[in-house]
Amino acid sequence: MPQGYVLGVGKTRFGPTSKSLPSLAQEAILAALKDAGLEIGDIDAFIVANYLGGPNEGRLHLNAVVAGLMPGLNLPGWRVEAACASGGVAVHQALLALSRYERVLVVGVERMSGIPGMQLTRNIGMAGDLDLDQSAGLNFPASYALVAQRHMQAYGTTTRDLELISLKNHDNARLNPLAHFYHKTVTQADIDAGAMVASPLRLFDCCPVSDGAAAAVLSAEPRDRRSVPVLGSALSTDAISLSQRSTHTSFAAARTAASNAYRQAGVTARDVDFAEVHDCFTIAEVVAMEDLALCDPGEATRLIREGVTARDGELPINASGGLKAGGHAIGATGVGQVYEVVQQLRGEAGGRQLGKARIGLTHNVGGVGGTCAVHIMGRPDES
Ligand code: COA
Numbered sequence: 001m002p003q004g005y006v007l008g009v010g011k012t013r014f015g016p017t018s019k020s021l022p023s024l025a026q027e028a029i030l031a032a033l034k035d036a037g038l039e040i041g042d043i044d045a046f047i048v049a050n051y052l053g054g055p056n057e058g059r060l061h062l063n064a065v066v067a068g069l070m071p072g073l074n075l076p077g078w079r080v081e082a083a084c085a086s087g088g089v090a091v092h093q094a095l096l097a098l099s100r101y102e103r104v105l106v107v108g109v110e111r112m113s114g115i116p117g118m119q120l121t122r123n124i125g126m127a128g129d130l131d132l133d134q135s136a137g138l139n140f141p142a143s144y145a146l147v148a149q150r151h152m153q154a155y156g157t158t159t160r161d162l163e164l165i166s167l168k169n170h171d172n173a174r175l176n177p178l179a180h181f182y183h184k185t186v187t188q189a190d191i192d193a194g195a196m197v198a199s200p201l202r203l204f205d206c207c208p209v210s211d212g213a214a215a216a217v218l219s220a221e222p223r224d225r226r227s228v229p230v231l232g233s234a235l236s237t238d239a240i241s242l243s244q245r246s247t248h249t250s251f252a253a254a255r256t257a258a259s260n261a262y263r264q265a266g267v268t269a270r271d272v273d274f275a276e277v278h279d280c281f282t283i284a285e286v287v288a289m290e291d292l293a294l295c296d297p298g299e300a301t302r303l304i305r306e307g308v309t310a311r312d313g314e315l316p317i318n319a320s321g322g323l324k325a326g327g328h329a330i331g332a333t334g335v336g337q338v339y340e341v342v343q344q345l346r347g348e349a350g351g352r353q354l355g356k357a358r359i360g361l362t363h364n365v366g367g368v369g370g371t372c373a374v375h376i377m378g379r380p381d382e383s
Helices: 021-036 053-057 062-067 086-097 117-125 140-155 159-173 188-193 252-265 282-291 300-305 322-326 330-346
Strands: 004-011 045-049 077-080 103-110 196-198 212-219 228-237 274-276 359-366 371-378
Touching (some): 004 021, 077 086, 086 330, 086 371, 103 330, 117 140, 140 282, 159 300, 212 330, 228 252, 282 322
Antiparallel strands (some): 359 371
């Protein structure tokens, strides 16, 4: 039995914009309501996912900010923060909230552009451990560089493998009008020219700095033949410090969330036709595939080299362009992944529509594996 249904989804373009945080949220909410064929008065509760509103622009209490977009309704609403997994956690919470409220609106929103680089890196770094990791210089690119180095030592992963992921995801983003790098053709020469960020990760191994919002309307019951069933929804956490982990080539929170979501959905990793995974850095796509049991540990790079994860491969990964090229508007990302999977399952993904899209999965990670939310969705007409 499904955990709930996605009645409608909406998304802004991810990328730099002068639009304010409330206006980005409004744009996504209106699009999701329109997609669901509903009015704001049909909503019974709402959840706002955001990470950087406080540190970046001194804007907190975002449930009341979003309530200002729907004056007079006085709905129950709250804000969720779980670093880059804020959106996925909000979707999980919305499904839980369906035991109390008939229709729950989730909106993930973030503004990141225009903040000086050092300040932004420090603000993003707050999602990592303060006592041990940050003091050792482990900001986000450095932490994922460590993961990449360990994966290379353990499994022979190469920088070429990471480049192939970047090329694939940039190629996919060129078919996604809402992607950060929709207009950018990325070649091997661009990748070669990219500056070193944290060895071995170069510019094109990193997600960009994006603004944006995404929204979804969830309900315990389907509304029409476009309502997409959520078959599995699982959340798991892990100790925040990398010093407390037994391995750095895999995230226990992701493995646990994945196995719980598969069990709930009554499917196995083999049943997954396509996935939107949290490729904040290219190495994270490798780790995600292995944590989701889409392949054995150390096997993801072979699938990438053989084109299995390409748009026309057997198991397309990040057809939207992923975080790498689709963009990573932190608090919005987990909801944006749901937007993409819903579009694919309905057969409404336009030029990037996948051939086989019956079971789709989202994998949204906060910090360096501190939080992971996994959602599994099925075709609208087969629930
Ligand atoms: N991938 C590809 N191109 C990128 C890029 C990225 N990640 N980031 C910026 N660019 C491009 C810009 O589009 C711009 O191109 P243009 O000159 O053609 O317009 C150029 O590089 C310079 O952009 P700028 O914003 O000055 O880059 P930067 O050097 O300040 O920032 C990073 C680059 C990698 C440091 C930044 O993108 C970053 O911090 N990414 C990681 C964000 C993060 O940690 N998120 C959370 C992860 S969990």
